[in-house]
Amino acid sequence: MLIADDEESIRWVLERACTQQGHSVVAVGNGTAALAELRARPFDVALIDIKMPDLSGLDVLQQAREARIDTLFIIMTAQNTMANAIEATKRGAYDYLTKPFDLEQVAALIARAMELRRLTHDLERLRGELEQRHDLVIGRTPAMQEVYKLIGRVAPTDATVLIQGETGTGKELIAKTIHYHSSRGGPFMALNCSAIPNELLESELFGYERGAFTGAVERRIGKFEAAAGGTLFLDEIADMPLALQAKVLRVLQEREFTRVGGRDAIRAEVRIIAATNQDLEAAMRAGRFREDLFFRLNVVRIAVPPLRERRADVPELIEFFLDKVNRELGTALVGVSAEARDLLLRHSWPGNVRELENALLRAAVLAGGRTLVPEDFALAGEPRQAAGDALPLEEAVRRRLAELLAADATALPSDLHALLISAVERPLIEVVLERAGGNQVKAAEMLGINRNTLRKKITELGIEIRRGTASR
The missing domain is CATH 3.40.50.2300 (Response regulator)
Known part of the structure; x- marks a missing residue:
């Protein structure tokens, strides 16, 4: 309070x-x-x-x-x-x-x-449970059915869960689903360990007392305390510094923690769900991840399959995301052409479900008609169709906006500016981060913004950072 x-x-x-x-x-x-x-x-x-x-x-x-x-x-x-x-x-x-x-x-x-x-909160939890149940049941393939079975078994318990899967597979959505199907009445709190500077991560997790360090003018509670009675989701756990891993291990073992600069032990009444897109066994062998913490986290492991291994779910995902785009942007798209559907089914989707969602969102904003065709998509590794006829980005956006406004002004949302800015901002940051090989300093320089501003955007937009070689 x-x-x-x-x-x-x-x-x-x-x-x-x-x-x-x-x-x-x-x-x-x-x-x-x-x-x-x-x-x-x-x-x-x-x-x-x-x-x-x-x-x-x-x-x-x-x-x-x-x-x-x-x-x-x-x-x-x-x-x-x-x-x-x-x-x-x-x-x-x-x-x-x-x-x-x-x-x-x-x-x-x-x-x-x-x-x-x-x-x-009870009413919101029940509402959220219904919403999450609808969201997650997008996937009828055997691989996803196995995921659902694990969720059903682990949700009623307080067991720690480790979710492993590539970037964009929906690990946080699965964590939320576990929480909303549990009996825990507290909040669901998420923390991306790779999006916060190492020197600030400890105070984000445990909070701090007034005077604990320069600038700590008031006491502040951390995620462990804020999530009391609920679930704390630690995303990209493999990027957590070793020194902090030891403190998280103590919380899992002793079920208590201390604020930075504090003396009193505080009871940790929280369930931990961790996620990573990395191979934690390889990280242990390389000395980057504690073996004892791994075994504490790996009580129940859920492996989320990449989209390329469940291509039969792509048509249902297309339908879901197009419906979402129509609701949020006020568009009236009716679907994708047979040729576009074949293109989306063939694509390897290295960015998984998130890449599919963003591809459909970009196509919806720039499309010339109510049915999406192959020319509306620009997929990584795929040749852009009719490239010689492609419009400059500014002109393409201008034409699409004019069509939206001319179609049915009463169907447009009242916050069109914010919706369109957010629709462009996320793919922009993701593309730049990919080109920078996950290097946030380099990405911030390319975007012309402050590094702290970029980190804040990454957290707000739920962007997962894929580390690796920068694209050329």
Whole structure:
């Protein structure tokens, strides 16, 4: 939970009382910091003072609601006026507290808010279970049926799971499916070990105490703590530094951890699912991965087959992704031609399901008609059809947008700009990373952006980095 008040004494009293009640607390001294914390991570409940020197509590509440942050807000005010109560309720506050307040009253109010959050999470979990069940059942081949059987057996347990598969095979989706089919009521949290600098990875996992290092002005909880009662998905576990592997091993063995700069052991009530696109046995032999950690993670192993080994699933995946493109971009595509279907069935798909999705998305944006044809696709390793007639990229995009706008303006989404930017941004970063051989410094230079900005984009867009020789 989050506490925001410019009076240090009130912050101290509330943080101490809430911690004694078993809540994980982040306390800040102004509205700007409160809003930054709300945007950085999920909170169940936020106690926000109505009057702060920069942003008022009501302003924080309004901006959080505009950003679709669903934290329950309790507004604290020194003036018990009807105007404050009405305004707080109008802006979406759960309740309000009048200073000076009784700590028992605060505890009771927080308990009611937490119970509401628990019920809401239960509903969201059930909804997510249905959605994930629909998403995953895209694949009827024997190889995928074996994956489904393993998920069904392991989901009801708390066993640690290791998912192995090439880039783009859907390892995170399988991890989410295991979580949503389990009885764990906590959140699903994911961390890509290759997308975060080594020096920051430990604090991301375990959190840190105030003063633990330069810039640590407030206590911050890590993924192990944020995922309490739920599942923590550690993607690209093979890229984790050896020193940190030892600390993760201790969590798996002792079921407890300590924040960076802290002394108290914190119980790790979390299930671990790890994933990698590398050969961990080879990494062990090379001394890059701890043998004892491997055996702790490898309780149940799920091997996700590459798309080239389940080509019979391609037609169903095409149908699913075209339906998704039509919903998200407001297009009215009816399918792919027989020739295009044959092309997609023949392709080797080194980027697997993600490459297929991106190929269909690019084709949908640039297509000249409602049925996709071979000329609409530019697949890696495949000759581009009608290359002499290809339009410059800017002109092709302009024509496709004009067709979208002319087709049916009422069917277009209201956030077309954001949708199209995101549709272009992900394949752009993936192509540049592939050309840079997975080197993020080189990729950032090619893109003309800051390396930290690139890392943030990689995490936000869920991009998996394929390491290897840069394309020439």
